[in-house]
Amino acid sequence: MKCNKMVSDSPKNRQNVKASILQGLAxxxxxxxxxxPIGLAFGVLAQKAGLNPVEIMLMSILVFAGSAxxxxxxxxxxxxxxAAIIVTTFAVNLRHFLMSSSLAVFLGDTTRKKLxxxxxxxxxxxxxxxxxxFSRKTWGPDPALVVNHTANVxxxxxxxxxxxxxxxxxxxxxxxxxxxxxxxICLLIFQLxxxxxxxxxxxxxxxxxxxxxxxxxxxYIVLASIFAATTALGIRKWIQ
Amino acid sequence: MTIHTGYLWIVLGMGLVTYLPRWFPxxxxxxxxxxxxxxxxxxxxxxxxxxxxxxxxxxxxxxPRHLVLWRPELWVALPTFIFALKTKSxxxxxxxxMVLFWAVQRVV
Numbered sequence: 001m002k003c004n005k006m007v008s009d010s011p012k013n014r015q016n017v018k019a020s021i022l023q024g025l026a027x028x029x030x031x032x033x034x035x036x037p038i039g040l041a042f043g044v045l046a047q048k049a050g051l052n053p054v055e056i057m058l059m060s061i062l063v064f065a066g067s068a069x070x071x072x073x074x075x076x077x078x079x080x081x082x083a084a085i086i087v088t089t090f091a092v093n094l095r096h097f098l099m100s101s102s103l104a105v106f107l108g109d110t111t112r113k114k115l116x117x118x119x120x121x122x123x124x125x126x127x128x129x130x131x132x133x134f135s136r137k138t139w140g141p142d143p144a145l146v147v148n149h150t151a152n153v154x155x156x157x158x159x160x161x162x163x164x165x166x167x168x169x170x171x172x173x174x175x176x177x178x179x180x181x182x183x184x185i186c187l188l189i190f191q192l193x194x195x196x197x198x199x200x201x202x203x204x205x206x207x208x209x210x211x212x213x214x215x216x217x218x219x220y221i222v223l224a225s226i227f228a229a230t231t232a233l234g235i236r237k238w239i240q
Numbered sequence: 241m242t243i244h245t246g247y248l249w250i251v252l253g254m255g256l257v258t259y260l261p262r263w264f265p266x267x268x269x270x271x272x273x274x275x276x277x278x279x280x281x282x283x284x285x286x287x288x289x290x291x292x293x294x295x296x297x298x299x300x301x302x303x304p305r306h307l308v309l310w311r312p313e314l315w316v317a318l319p320t321f322i323f324a325l326k327t328k329s330x331x332x333x334x335x336x337x338m339v340l341f342w343a344v345q346r347v348v
Binding site: 027029030033034051052053054055058059062063064065068072076082085086087089090093094095096097098099100101102103104105107108110112115116118119120122124127128129131132135175176177178179181182183184185186187188189190191192196197198200201202203204205206207208209212213216220221224225226228229230232233 | 246249265295
């Protein structure tokens with residue numbers, strides 16, 4: 001414990017901490033920009049469904065998952081029971097299992113305590129931003145942790161502001177509703193590192209579009225992803 | 241401001257079932273040597289998930305979803321895609337996408 005304290009107070013270590021924070025913030029700002037309109041919209045909707053700002057904040061802190069929170073609020077206002085809401089949340093958020101598995105490949109040297117802290121902030125957006133940097137080998141667990149928790153702060157704050165005052169931002173201002181879509185477009189391009197990735201993306205996009213039209217809910221994301229990755233790997237094996 | 245007890249239990253349950261799938265693979269897979277086919281498969285998952293998240297957002301609307309190809313979300317995606325491909329800048333792409341979407345909505 002004493003030794004640990006000495007290490008964390010050394011100037012070198014403080015410099016590393018500062019560098020990780022700056023790197024993390026530089027990577028996280030597009031996510032924060034994307035979360036603001038969605039967080040505000042969620043806050044407004046939750047308030048209309050009868051939740052007070054403390055209750056809204058509590059859900060954003062404990063759950064931290066955009067689409068599941070929207071669905072839960074609409075189920076609450078429709079009078080759904082606790083079990084139905086929790087089971088639905090589980091189904092909607094199961095895709096994070098795939099994301100965490102994919103990130104785990106890069107986090108072999110990280111302590112389990114830090115992994116547990118990191119896991120809390122795995123979202124569609126933080127996953128994609130961190131994964132792109134990890135695979136370019138320019139990333140470590142510390143800046144990745146900063147990305148997750150900065151995004152979390154932006155999410156909690158914007159849902160809280162939305163819950164207090166719905167008319168804080170004019171609707172659709174500055175095209176901000178498109179921020180996350182544009183971010184996904186760029187993050188997808190980061191992932192297209194070769195022909196097999198392009199094939200995977202095409203199969204997955206087509207499968208997701210078709211499945212989303214035919215099955216209710218958001219399970220099409222996981223189903224299409226597993227199908228596409230497996231098929232693409234099969235195609236590569238077959239060609240070789 | 242008080243928190244309704246029933247609500248507290250719902251939110252705690254939601255938090256638990258959301259955290260566990262995020263935590264389990266990191267806690268149990270990270271410090272283990274995975275077989276090569278699994279590493280290869282997991283390497284394809286980000287491209288698959290991002291495409292599965294993106295494409296339905298561009299070409300479908302409503303609940304239940306139906307196909308609509310002629311919408312601003314899709315038109316704006318094409319120049320945004322080209323910009324991202326050329327610049328590889330995440331922040332720049334977000335800003336360009338927002339500006340284009342805003343402009344298209346004002347014109348249409």
